[in-house]
Amino acid sequence: MPDGSLDRLKREGRIVVVGASLAGLRAAETLRDKGFEGTLTMIGDEPYEPYDRPPLSKQVLLGKATAEHTALPRRREIDAEWRLGVPASGLDMAARRVKLADGDEVPYDRLMIATGVRARPWPNEAEAELDGVFVLRTRDDGAGLARRLDAGPKRVLVIGAGFTGSEIASACRERGLEVTVAERGDAPLVGALGGVIGAVAAEMHRENGVDLRTGVMVTRLEGGATGRVRAAHFSDGTTLECDVVVVSLGAQRNTEWLAGSGLGAGPRGIACDAGCRAFDVRGIVTDDVFVAGDVARSPHPLFGYQFLSLEHWGNAVAQAETAAHNMLSESSDRRPHIWVPAFWSSQFGVNIKSVGVPSMGTEIMITQGSRAERRFTGVYGYQGRVIGAVTFDNCRWLQFYEQQIEATAPFPPPFPTVDRRADGQRPIPADFPDPSVPTHGPTITLSGYSPADRRMTFTPAGH
């Protein structure tokens, strides 16, 4: 826009951010950092200023921090108009207006969508309403669950052994509470890291006194006379008495409010290009609507231009920064968001980190350390190249494997490394479950191919 309109945008434009959490806040800060002086409106359906979610399943459940004290540190003043506690309910792309649930409308020159995901609820609504049944996504969820754990329940049931479910189970054990984990797959974390690593995770659960049940589904939650949950029924015919249930079945993308807007938004998220610009339903890239964070789905050149949806903290930050940068840049100065996915978790006293896309891997090789000691590096291979890596208490080496992924280095790694053990001489099948058998939601979703690929279809909500 050599006509000076970019300067005008920077000076007196209107930018609206929908979703006032991690990605929204970091985008706003970046906009101000890059010299945006116009009006900035932050729309968030939660009544709170941006807060951090990872502590909710860790420090908060352990009683080491309260859910109220997880506010995100501010990098700088953002001087925004805050519209908190009101969801955005619609988008008029032609008129460039965001509709709010309270009837208001907010005009924009550039829109940033960072509405994230929400916890997938227990499918049976009446059972989900039972007192004592929780999900864990928001500050209120965290505060409520922590309070209930404080009260000393007799047994907690966690449904779903993904990262969040495993962290919840770990926190319960650390508090000395009895906990059962029910997982439909064969092991915890199996959807994200495969069966080889899942087996290590299963051992961690059991050694720490978790009653881990795999290959089963919870079929029904049963309430007592007072409307409190009292038992759960399993697909293997057994029944478990429990007074707290945490449903940890993955997430759903917050895109329903965009139904009918003409934006390429659906249950898998909002498709955007590598520069964070959203596609419309026709697959044509927009110029004024940007997306970042858990709700975004963007193509990645390192992973065959697959569209990746990542539920990763670091991705939300990096993508928000890129989106904000591109929002204020001439097309030639725009940057792609080609962040190598990276994720961490901590459970049962073990620090777990991953880079790349392990779930694309077909084989794994333990290149350093040993599974038995729970201190190791596993490298994932896909079609003869390194595609991902995971470390258990061994994260200082991770940067190297990240570079291997970036360099599309060959798999199995042809060189020796320090701390190579006997069982790490050869790759083995990574053992991911058949994707048609659902576990809890994965933390990485792959879908479709490049925009040039005919197989890609956008499915707007409600169709």
Place this chain on the structure above:
Amino acid sequence: MAEGILKQILDYSNRANPYPLYEELRKTPVFHDGTGPYVISTYHDIQSLLHDPRLSSDAHNLTATAGDPLADDEGGGGGEEAALPPSFLKLDPPEHDRLRRMTNRPFGPPHSPHRIDGMRGDLHGIVSGLIDNLGDPGRIDLVDQFAYPFPVTMICRLLGVPREDEPRFHSWADTIAAGLDPDPDADPAERLRVTHDARMELGMYLAGLIEERRKNPQDDMLSELAAGHGQDDTMSTMELLSTSALLLIAGHETTVNLITNGMLTLLRHPDVLADLRENPELAVPLVEELLRYEPPVQLLPQRTPLVDIEVRGVTIPKGSSMWLVLASGNRDPDRFENPDRFDPYRKDIQHLGLGSGIHSCFGAPLARLEAQLALSELARRLENPRLIEDPPPYRQNAVLRGPRHLEITCDGIRP
């Protein structure tokens, strides 16, 4: 590329300001003069090599040390029996991880999260006492009177080593540290012998203390290390000796330079010194910038590849000696804006001063706190301090670089 640049870096006459030489060195990011070590000098290369699992810190994997002026053989392939087994500084995982983990148990989180912070009062008391006793403000040697005794007193207290014994272990520590220094005039065999003797004597001295602690445990690290925690998690006596020797020496020979380099830098930047006097919290970013600008450990001479590796198109053969010049990486303009400017207000100070990766400085939390307290107290209490001699005389050592003396004068000492 100037031949002999390594010689120049090691040459004492360049000790006060090696930075122009590093700049020269960075023009050949993987420098090799045909016989000596492969020298890596840019930030990103060093950073990634520090995380490269194909590099070993174990001298047993070195095959070609010919021509490397820093090659020593603590526990290495040298013919002589080593006095103590190598410390975890010179081991690879899993041994490294096991020893470092056990050493960390009485030192830091998760088992001892408050150890360092709990020493704040102690640290403050020692700093105040030393400043109270500086004597004639007209002529102060900041090294002898402050920067050396402070960390030494502290490491003694932390480990449980009697402060009165300092004159004894001081000379051993000095000898061992000097072993790192390539003195071109010294006879290598003789130097090796002297270093080994010092390690042996230090080991015997520590063995006595540890024996005593086994009988009479106190609230100090030696007692806790000696006690161990269960079968798998106990150090052998020899491991215990080399670990405590490492802690004692590292606690001696590095923080002293950090504090001295820090004061020297502040005296050369009076505006920053004045700012620190008003805002003691500036000490936190200031120490980080110091670790970038004048790191006490200038280079890591102890790495070798387990297989031929390629760095910037240069093949470094398996078993070669490699130097990672941290101090050069810290001044790399590809990484830091205006790298030669001392700027404690910098937002981006991800320096290499404490290393990175699994061998990153074990004592960092203590060293940081010591330097922060020392510098902010000196800034607060010394009235109008000035350098008497600039540059000051340096210690011989090119690796553990810092002034031997720092003579200053000031108008008085505030209470």
